[in-house]
Amino acid sequence: MALMERRGEEVTRAKLAAELGVTRTRVESVFPEERDLLEAVTGEWFAPKLAVMDEVMATDLPPRRKMYEFFVRRFQLLRENYRTDPASFMLYVEMGERYFEYAQGYIDLADHYLCELIVEAQAEGHFEGLEINMVLSLINQSIVSYIQPYLIAMIGERLTEDKLAYLIDALFDGLSATDRGAKGTKGLRAA
């Protein structure tokens, strides 16, 4: 990853061997296939994000506070990653698009944790009448700016901890299965 960050481009096993001045055989003993190298890079990228999620999940905070921490700590990590080295950050964003399959397991785990938080919140009366998977999708969509690396790079300066807290409070107090008027069944002219 240091090599990729220095060169500003993806590094294959062949390039890695050349740069380190070791044989391909030596590199292949660590990464038998190209995909093993990509998996290792993906794992390194996600490790600190997983660590903060685990840390938050282990607390006994109330659901609303817990969900805020669940997102804000990852956001702060990503923002720090971006500010430290924007070019490398964008390289990882591009690689993440190209090799999305490797990230899937980590995203599934984050969704699994979020489902636990949703269940805790529903036990307290929030998100009334909505299926867990619907709430999962709605929350992920509405705070996507705070966890999607591409958006953190694009609109990062407009993202703040305070705004994220407003959004979490809005979701906890405003999200339910009841249609309160946004989606009318009538046409555009009907007031």
Add this chain to the structure above:
Amino acid sequence: MALMERRGEEVTRAKLAAELGVTRTRVESVFPEERDLLEAVTGEWFAPKLAVMDEVMATDLPPRRKMYEFFVRRFQLLRENYRTDPASFMLYVEMGERYFEYAQGYIDLADHYLCELIVEAQAEGHFEGLEINMVLSLINQSIVSYIQPYLIAMIGERLTEDKLAYLIDALFDGLSATDRGAKGTKGLRAA
């Protein structure tokens, strides 16, 4: 634009002249500078989105319904654009990133309209205690998946009219200046 969509790449004035079999002078009489071509392409891209926004703003729908329509109609247009020709859609997304300055005026206009809707909603008691610009930012961030072309391409199949309506209702009923517990001032351990 037909040429760009057929070739799958950005077209300069030189390429345009060559492809049409006309002189550069002829093309330059329509587009004196390269930026005039880019401005025209940007205008064509935004024209149908502006039209639906104007249509919605002209109605006398209640604020909540109006805001939903304000977003859902653009979302439906973008989704249709993407489904019709994903490759061209991604080309315009890339050009939009590269030539963001040309889009700024259209984005400012959309924000201006949204501010009008926010003022109408605040007059009915929504978004209590929040500055207009704060509400503008929070709404744009929370429904970004439905208006940002890149996200429509990436997560389009998870975006639905129903979900957008849930989010608008959540914002109207849940967004206010009062901290209701998401952002604790205490540490991670404090329950």
